[in-house]
Structure formats: C-alpha cells, structure tokens
Amino acid sequence: MSEDQKAPAMVIPPTEAAIVTASNMTELELVLPDLGDEDLPEIAIFLVACAMRFHSDPNFVQEQLEWLVRMHDTEVDEGLKPNELNSSNDG
Known part of the structure; x- marks a missing residue:
C-alpha cells in the first residue's frame, strides 16, 4: 500500500x-x-x-507467541481442551 x-x-x-x-x-x-x-x-x-x-520488554511478545505455539502443539498431540490451558485452573 x-x-x-x-x-x-x-x-x-x-x-x-x-x-x-x-x-x-x-x-x-x-x-x-x-x-x-x-x-x-x-x-x-x-x-x-x-x-x-x-x-x-519487546522479547515478551515473541516468548508469548512461542508459548502459544507449544500449547497448540500440546493440545493437538495430547487432546487438551482450551479450558485446560487456562492458568486459573492450575492446582
């Protein structure tokens, strides 16, 4: 443009x-x-x-994107549901 x-x-x-x-x-x-x-x-x-x-901290966004990719891969591999990725559900 x-x-x-x-x-x-x-x-x-x-x-x-x-x-x-x-x-x-x-x-x-x-x-x-x-x-x-x-x-x-x-x-x-x-x-x-x-x-x-x-x-x-400009690297923060990159770290978060990498985390999202890992969580997506884990979800696909292990069948996790989106609510299982929520930190408020941690232990």
Whole structure:
C-alpha cells in the first residue's frame, strides 16, 4: 500500500477493547472502552498489562507467541481442551 493510500477506517464499538497495529504495523495501539465508573473486565486488564510489558520488554511478545505455539502443539498431540490451558485452573 503506498503512502497516499489509507486503510479503511475500523470502528470499534464503545464497549469493546482491541489491540491494533499502527505505523505500518511497527507499533501496537491499545483501545479500551470508556466504562465510566465500572471496573474494566479481567481480559481488558490483561491486554493493558501485555501492551505495557511489550513496551518495556519487546522479547515478551515473541516468548508469548512461542508459548502459544507449544500449547497448540500440546493440545493437538495430547487432546487438551482450551479450558485446560487456562492458568486459573492450575492446582
């Protein structure tokens, strides 16, 4: 895509959170909902923590991707269900 072309605008509903790429996919941007006085859901807090960790430790994302690949391979090999990969189910 040349510099004078822009990607189509993406509208994120006000109750949703997202991690998006920016600057020709060289930066990550975090979009959080404005929930007023309500607490952010746990997954949104997790996204914020990941984004902040990424800025202080770029290798973090690579390590997480490698972990996901290992867990996917384990799931395929051993028949684990997605809920069995959740750390909150650990022991």
